[in-house]
Amino acid sequence: MPDPLTTTAFDPALWTTREIAHQPEVWRELAASLHRDRERIAGFLAPLTAREDLRVVLTGAGTSAFAGQIVAPALARALHRRVDAVATTDLVSNPRDHFADDVPTLLVSFARSGDSPESLAAVRLADELLSEPHHLVLTCNPDGALYRRATGLALLMPEDAHDRGFAMTSSATSMMLAALVVLGGLDDVARLAEAADTALPALARLDLDADRVVYLGSGALAGAARESSLKLIELTAGRVVSYFDTPLGFRHGPKSVLTDSTVVVVYLSNDPYTRRYDLDIVHELRRALPEGRVVSVGCLGDDETWSFPTLGGLSDSAAAPVLLLVAQHLALARSLALGLDPDNPFPANEVNRVVKGVTIHGLDQ
Missing domain, CATH: 3.40.50.10490 (Glucose-6-phosphate isomerase like protein; domain 1)
Structure with a gap:
C-alpha cells in the first residue's frame, strides 16, 4: 500500500488557494481591528457577561455552526456561564426546544454571507420566544441582511475574510478567532x-x-x-x-x-x-x-x-x-x-454557496 x-x-490563481494562504495576515488584521474597537465592544458585552443568569447560544449553519462548536468549550471556561452551540438549522426547526428556558440570552450569530434564511429566522425566533434576547453578529459581508438589520453588536471581519471561493476557509477561522477574542479573552492571535x-x-x-x-x-x-x-x-x-x-x-x-x-x-x-x-x-x-x-x-x-x-x-x-x-x-x-474546480465544485448548482430553497414557517402557522 x-x-x-x-x-x-x-493553482495560485484560485480564490480558494489564496484564501487558505492569506489567513495569517487576515487574522492579524482582525486582531488590530478588534483592538481599535475594544471600547465599543466592551461597552456592549461587559454588562451582559457580568450577569450570572446569562446564557450564551452560538449559532450558524454548516461551517458557521461548527465554528460555534469549536469555540464553545473555551468560552464556557472563560465566562463561567452556560454556553451552548446550536445550529440555526436546529433552532429554526425546533425553536421551542432550544429556547425552552426563558433566561437572558446572548445569541451569537456566525455568518459568512449573512443572507442564509435560517440565520435571519434564528434571530427573529429568539426575539419572539425570549423575554430578554441580546444579539452579537459576527459576519464577513457588510451587504448581508444579518449585518444590515443587526440589533445589539455587529462585528465585521476583514474584507479578505469574505471568501469568494465556494467553501468557507478564512471566513470561518476569522469568526472563530473574533469570538475567542471578544468573549474568551484570547490575546495571542499573533502567535497563531x-x-x-x-x-x-x-x-x-x-x-x-x-x-x-x-x-x-x-x-x-x-x-x-x-x-x-x-x-x-x-x-x-x-x-x-x-x-x-x-x-x-x-x-x-x-x-x-x-x-x-x-x-x-x-x-x-x-x-x-x-x-x-x-x-x-x-x-x-x-x-x-x-x-x-x-x-x-x-x-x-x-x-x-x-x-x-x-x-x-x-x-x-x-x-x-x-x-x-x-x-x-x-x-x-x-x-x-480529481480535476475539479475548488472555487466552483458544483457548476450545475446542485449545491449553492448560499443555501436556497428553504421555506421559513411562522410560529403561528
Whole structure:
C-alpha cells in the first residue's frame, strides 16, 4: 500500500488557494481591528457577561455552526456561564426546544454571507420566544441582511475574510478567532498567525491518496473534525467520502467504515487527560490499518504526523484555526487531483454557496 501523503500543485490563481494562504495576515488584521474597537465592544458585552443568569447560544449553519462548536468549550471556561452551540438549522426547526428556558440570552450569530434564511429566522425566533434576547453578529459581508438589520453588536471581519471561493476557509477561522477574542479573552492571535505562517509552505505540498477519509477529535476538536469532513466533501463534490466522530465514539459501530484504503486523521488534544484517549485510538488504528493511513495532528510533539509545537499551551478551541489548515489543504489538493474546480465544485448548482430553497414557517402557522 503506497504512502497516502503525496503532493499536488496548487493553482495560485484560485480564490480558494489564496484564501487558505492569506489567513495569517487576515487574522492579524482582525486582531488590530478588534483592538481599535475594544471600547465599543466592551461597552456592549461587559454588562451582559457580568450577569450570572446569562446564557450564551452560538449559532450558524454548516461551517458557521461548527465554528460555534469549536469555540464553545473555551468560552464556557472563560465566562463561567452556560454556553451552548446550536445550529440555526436546529433552532429554526425546533425553536421551542432550544429556547425552552426563558433566561437572558446572548445569541451569537456566525455568518459568512449573512443572507442564509435560517440565520435571519434564528434571530427573529429568539426575539419572539425570549423575554430578554441580546444579539452579537459576527459576519464577513457588510451587504448581508444579518449585518444590515443587526440589533445589539455587529462585528465585521476583514474584507479578505469574505471568501469568494465556494467553501468557507478564512471566513470561518476569522469568526472563530473574533469570538475567542471578544468573549474568551484570547490575546495571542499573533502567535497563531506565526504558527500558520511557519506551517503553510509544507502544507501547500500536502495531499493524500484516499477515496474515504475519517476525521476524529475530542471536545472542541470534535467540531474541528466535523468541519474538516465537510470541507473535503464540499471541495471534492462528494467524490471523496468523509466521516467524523470522537475517538471514543468511533469504536461504537462507526469503525465499520474503515477499509485498507481509508485515511484517518486524528486531532490530538492539548489537554493531557483527553489526549490519552486520542492517542489510544491512534495507536489502535495504526495496528489495524496499513502503514501511513493514520495521520495525527497536534501541538505537543509526541507521535504526531503534523505538529504545531508553539501552540502547546493553548486551549484546543484556540489552536483549532491553525489545525484546520491541514484539512483545508487536504480538501483543496483532493479537489485539484480529481480535476475539479475548488472555487466552483458544483457548476450545475446542485449545491449553492448560499443555501436556497428553504421555506421559513411562522410560529403561528
